Amino acid sequence: MIDFTLTEQQKNIRDFLHWFAETEIRPIAREADRLGDVPPGFFKKVKAMGISMEAIPKDVGGEGEGAGEVKDRRGQRQTNRLSVIASEEMAWGDPAVVITLPGPGLGGPPVRLIGTPEQKERFFSVFRAEEPRWAAYAMTEPEAGSDVAGIRTTARKEGDVYVLNGTKTFITNGARASWNVVFATVDKSLGRAGHRAFVVENDRPGFKVTRIMKKMGLRASETAEFVLDDCEVPADNLLGGEEHYQRQGKEGFKVAMATFDSTRPVVAAMGVGIARAAMEYAADYLKQNLMLDRPVPAYSRIRETLAEMKRKLDAARLLIWRAAWMADAGLPNSREAAMAKAYAGRVATDVCTLAVELMGPEGASRDHPVEKCFRDVKVYDIFEGTGEIMRVIISRRVFQALGEAG
Template identity: 55%
Template sequence: MISFELSPQQKQIKELVHWFAKHEIRPIAMEADRLGKVPDEWLNKVNKMGIHLNTSSFSGGGRTAKTGEKNGKKSEKEANRMAVIATEELAWGCPAITLSLPGAGLGGPPIQSSGTPEQKERFLSIFTKDEPRWGAYALTEPEAGSDVSGIRTTARKVDGGYVLNGQKIFITNGARASWTVVFATIDPNMGRAGHRAFVVEKGTPGFSCTRLVHKMGLRANETAELLFENCFVPQENLLGGEELYSTSGNKPSGFQVAMKTFDSTRPIVAAMAIGIARAAYEYTVDLVRKEYPKQGRLYYEAAELLAEAEQDIDAARLLTWEAAWKADIGQPNAMEAAICKAVAGKMALDVCSKCLELLGPIGLDGHLVEKLYRDVKVFDIFEGTQQIQRLVTARRLYAPYGVHV
């Protein structure tokens, strides 16, 4: 049974990451937002500290969020739970900077779950203290966002590999990534069965970044548009190899590889939304206590709204922990991952909106809550919108009754 009491190791990691967020991330957050980038010297510094962000773990200082044990001893028992605990603290500091931390990022889970042993070693071993490096995950296209089954980037089989043609948009760290997990189809008429996943390395001929996207929120984080023009990808970069996509038995398609990734990353995104909401809530509580008359009507109205916000934050956190816990014990968690993502995204948007209203002119341009309000909107969209999460949930609720949604 899941326990909501943090173990000593979990508490230690939580405190360590919160210290990092408070003293290393928060002091540069507003300036990074204004400049639209995280300073290179800062990224070099944290990389030399051994701090990397992967969506299945947060590691730093000789310890890993997978276990809380020294020297990175791996125990999958708490990997996902520790990842969501750590990510909440990082996002409390700044979600854009969190997404900019060196590491495999969203590209890590598909390689970890579907890659061959050689691919895991080749692509996941590059994240060291020598220099900051990033991985990326490219699924979204201009005509395939929420409905990823409709991707149109093509992969044509040729001698020694595949040739990719197409476009990807809204790719986190896409321009600077050393490699990108790219989803394409060998035949659009095959639907999901035709999907394949490839690891495309930076500098591959025919693979380019066409532009960086200017955004309302998460301004400090790099978001890229990628183009593939007769881009040759060698056979050894087909994620999992040909055997993974065999039509015999219950072999997955690239679509299923992508969906499995979301089971790991949606709780991470939910945890980030919770961290944003908590940051806005705590900032607003402090200012309300200082600025509002203690016995006035406005004080009690504000206190009621903030109490409701705290309840919503706690509820979303428990849903997120449940989704992570099920992943850690090896149980299917697709429905729980969808639920926590849907609840946390909407909750964080509502909490930030309430906080902005309570602060009034104090919370306008140039203040933390205004920035968080801009940052939080995308957490209700990426990794699947509210509508997609409800669809995923409904399908799993009704499947035992033979009803197809």
């Protein structure tokens, strides 16, 4: 049974991260946005506090491979529930700073899912360094984003190495990463069955960062393009090893998709966090600045708009928590993760737009953080699968279910 009551541990983590977001993240957010980067001293501080991309303090198993197995007092896995609670709270502080926090980030799930014990140890051990370290997930290419099956990066086996060639684009933390999980094909004619996931260390010859994207929002987050030009990696860097793919035909593709089942609710939760901040900024502004002769809630347009914002965000959060709970319970959740992402991506964008509108011209002013929420939130309906693609996934599952029933 789904229980939405937060445990003491979950509440403590949420409250700690709220404090962290308010006292450590928000004060640097505007400057980071202006610079297009996060001040480096910040990462050291965060590392010392034990906070990584997964946003779970070390004492409950966060960071690196340990984040895969956080359990509640009843022994139930709660990693995904904690991740969505934590992500919402931190994105309320600032999303660009949060997705730049040191740690394996999106590169972590594929290694956890199919990496051999030796690979997990080798690739996660870099995060034990004193200096902050990152990893990244590289699927998107100039010619293949939504159409994941169409990736063109190739991997050619030569003796005990693979030679990779291709371009990956729009990769979060792709340049600062110690390693990228790179999806490539060993044989295009095999379609999805030809997909493989490789860990490519950024210091390999043939790995070259070619561009850092300039963006409307999430400006402090690094979004990189890189090329692999006859880039050799040891065969041991093929995630899961050769035999893994012989056993499971479309495993490379499945791993890419399974990653999304756990990360889409997290991304959706970040969208809700940004929009919650925008709603609070707008409500606070109205309270402070409108010279009204009645209390603000008495104005029906304002009242209705705030109610709509709150209702949509709560509904999104419930979809997110359900998807996360299913992931923790080991239940298939592709449809629910897509529903959470599709709904949250859309309503978070709507809520930020309404927040700007409620404030009038002030909402569009660079002097107020709500315009930054408006810029930052849009990408939450794009990355990790666009809203349109989420709706394709959901409708496909609806038809599948009808087919099974009929």
